[in-house]
Structure formats: C-alpha cells, structure tokens
Amino acid sequence: MAEAILKVKNLSKHFVIRKSFLSSKTIIKAVDNISFEVKKGEILGLIGESGSGKTTTGNLILKLLKNDNGSLFFNNINITDMEEKQMRSLRKEIQIIFQHTHGTLDPKMTIGELLLEPLKIHRIVSDCEYDNEVGRLLEMVGLSKSNKEKFPHQLSGGQRQRVGIARAIATRPKFIVCDEPVSALDVSVQGQILNLLLELKKSLDLTYLFISHDLKVIKYICNRIAVMYKGQIVEIGDRDEVLNNPQNEYTQNLIESII
Ligand SMILES: Nc1ncnc2c1ncn2[C@@H]1O[C@H](COP(=O)(O)OP(=O)(O)OP(=O)(O)O)[C@@H](O)[C@H]1O
Ligand SMILES: [Mg+2]
The missing domain is CATH 3.40.50.300 (P-loop containing nucleotide triphosphate hydrolases)
Structure with a gap:
C-alpha cells in the first residue's frame, strides 16, 4: 500500500x-x-x-x-x-489551484510575468533559463508560447485556469x-x-x-x-x-x- x-x-x-x-x-x-x-x-x-x-x-x-x-x-x-x-x-x-483565477492572476501582469513569479521566488531554474522554462510550462498546460505577452483578460476562462495550473506546477x-x-x-x-x-x-x-x-x-x-x-x-x-x-x-x- x-x-x-x-x-x-x-x-x-x-x-x-x-x-x-x-x-x-x-x-x-x-x-x-x-x-x-x-x-x-x-x-x-x-x-x-x-x-x-x-x-x-x-x-x-x-x-x-x-x-x-x-x-x-x-x-x-x-x-x-x-x-x-x-x-x-x-x-x-505543496501547491493549490483555486476555483477563480481573478483572485490569483494579477490583471496587470502578462502571462509570462505571472509564470516567472513562482520560478523566481523559489529559484527553480537559473536566470538564463527563465524564458525557456516559461515556454515549457505553457506547453505543458496546452497553451502556445505566444500567450506569454498576453494579459489574463485576453484569455478564455479555460485558458486562464490553464495558467493557474501552470503556476501551480512551476515550483515542481x-x-x-x-x-x-x-x-x-x-x-x-x-x-x-x-x-x-x-x-x-x-x-x-x-x-x-x-x-x-x-x-x-x-x-x-x-x-x-x-x-x-x-x-x-x-x-x-x-x-x-x-x-x-x-x-x-x-x-x-x-x-x-x-x-
Ligand atoms: N474567514 C471566515 N470567517 C468566518 N467564517 C468563515 C470564514 N471562512 C469560512 N467561513 C465559514 O466556514 C464554513 C465553511 O466554509 P468553507 O468555505 O470552508 O466551505 P466550502 O465547503 O468550501 O463551501 P463552498 O462549496 O461554498 O466553497 C462556512 O460556514 C463559512 O461561512
Ligand atoms: Mg469552497
């Protein structure tokens, strides 16, 4: 067991x-x-x-x-x-995924910045790898890398929840x-x-x-x-x-x- x-x-x-x-x-x-x-x-x-x-x-x-x-x-x-x-x-x-992304995804930050945040706080990868890692996270949750430049309001509810999931898995x-x-x-x-x-x-x-x-x-x-x-x-x-x-x-x- x-x-x-x-x-x-x-x-x-x-x-x-x-x-x-x-x-x-x-x-x-x-x-x-x-x-x-x-x-x-x-x-x-x-x-x-x-x-x-x-x-x-x-x-x-x-x-x-x-x-x-x-x-x-x-x-x-x-x-x-x-x-x-x-x-x-x-x-x-230990991470959490919430029901509503509006409380967790700062509307003033781009998707790329939102994913960088946990990577930086927990020093998950070295500085030169940040960009690659953000792209990798987006792909892992089924979003294209081009979403990096977008803001949360430019995504659908399902896409925003994918970003919420990407943030949760960012810290491994x-x-x-x-x-x-x-x-x-x-x-x-x-x-x-x-x-x-x-x-x-x-x-x-x-x-x-x-x-x-x-x-x-x-x-x-x-x-x-x-x-x-x-x-x-x-x-x-x-x-x-x-x-x-x-x-x-x-x-x-x-x-x-x-x-
Ligand atoms: N910060 C708080 N102050 C006072 N009461 C609270 C607080 N947070 C939750 N409660 C109360 O505690 C109880 C449990 O709330 P909780 O949010 O854990 O329920 P839940 O099962 O998640 O409900 P839902 O399915 O609606 O999300 C409820 O009676 C709620 O009103
Ligand atoms: Mg609840």
Whole structure:
C-alpha cells in the first residue's frame, strides 16, 4: 500500500463571528476535528455541500489559515507549527489551484510575468533559463508560447485556469490541493481541464486532494472519496465503495440527489 504524503490529524478551525456590534458572538465550526490521509499518487476527492468546510480544509493544509487544534504531517514531517522560514522549502512542494483565477492572476501582469513569479521566488531554474522554462510550462498546460505577452483578460476562462495550473506546477510540487478547479468553467471546458490534470498527475508524479461539490466530477477523477458535512468527515473510502455502498445517510442522500 502506498505511503501517506499528507496526514491530517484531529484538525479543527472555528471562526468567531459577530453579526453586528451589539449582537453576541457565534462560533462556526468550519472544520471540526477531522482526520484523514492522502496516499502518494492518489486523487482523494473531498465532497460536500456549500459551507461544509472543504475550502477551509484546503487552506489549513496550505497553511494559509492557522488551525485551532490538531496536526498536519507532510511526508511524515510535522508541519503544523513550522515557522515560515522552515516552511519555505516545503512551500514549493505543496501547491493549490483555486476555483477563480481573478483572485490569483494579477490583471496587470502578462502571462509570462505571472509564470516567472513562482520560478523566481523559489529559484527553480537559473536566470538564463527563465524564458525557456516559461515556454515549457505553457506547453505543458496546452497553451502556445505566444500567450506569454498576453494579459489574463485576453484569455478564455479555460485558458486562464490553464495558467493557474501552470503556476501551480512551476515550483515542481509533489502535492496539489485542487479547490473546485473546474466549477467556474463551462461544462464543455471542464472535461478538458480534468483531463489535463490527469495527464499532469501522471507525467509529474503528482498527488491531489481534489475538492468539489460536484459528484460527477469527483466520480470521474478520484480514486477515493471523503465526504464532508458540517465541518466533519462523515465517510471516507474507495470511490466505488462510497458511491455504490454509501454507509452514511448524508452520503446516501447526496448520491440519490444526482441520480
Ligand atoms: N474567514 C471566515 N470567517 C468566518 N467564517 C468563515 C470564514 N471562512 C469560512 N467561513 C465559514 O466556514 C464554513 C465553511 O466554509 P468553507 O468555505 O470552508 O466551505 P466550502 O465547503 O468550501 O463551501 P463552498 O462549496 O461554498 O466553497 C462556512 O460556514 C463559512 O461561512
Ligand atoms: Mg469552497
């Protein structure tokens, strides 16, 4: 059996909100004591309705958010409280692809500049190789090199997501959290992006945590499925087992709702 690349143990994140200055505090248990592993080379799907805590889970793994409780292990190294300085070399190994590219692709930067950014930050290649590497990344995600000079608004949604993927693979990661990477795209383009992610997984030996609220997408791309409901993982198992013989009532309803 493959080793775990990521182990999540008893992870929690609660948000405290106050609707107005005078109202009392409400605690939202966005992620509530979850534990799971992602094995090297697999695609683990994380599915659940809106607000169930999927994005918060992804952001905690990337350490874009600080957890309240629990721990995270990457390749058996406890990264939970690792300082940013120490995290630096690990940062390039763990990447994220977001649903919306407008938050991540600066509209004032050309595609070439956007791809140069991660290459420079993490010193992936030497200075004289930057141009070649940008061209290589574009080709890897199915875009021609001529796109280098363009700005994000000059590309289609699918092309922009390809740039988002190119930025994620630029640092030569081992593990990528894909947070609804096709949900903002036309159905006709979704399949192309999913197939690109599958090809890259194979050629670059990647492991994905694939977040989606769409069971059809999860069914197509994942080996195993974790079902999230109200901040908790209520079911986890091999794709066909979960889909054909769901044990949890919430999973049963989720599957019935799309049949
Ligand atoms: N920064 C925040 N402050 C307060 N509450 C938050 C914050 N981020 C998320 N939440 C709340 O935490 C819960 C989980 O949110 P999260 O975005 O993780 O859900 P999700 O499963 O990704 O949903 P979606 O499918 O809509 O993307 C929700 O109730 C959300 O409103
Ligand atoms: Mg989300």
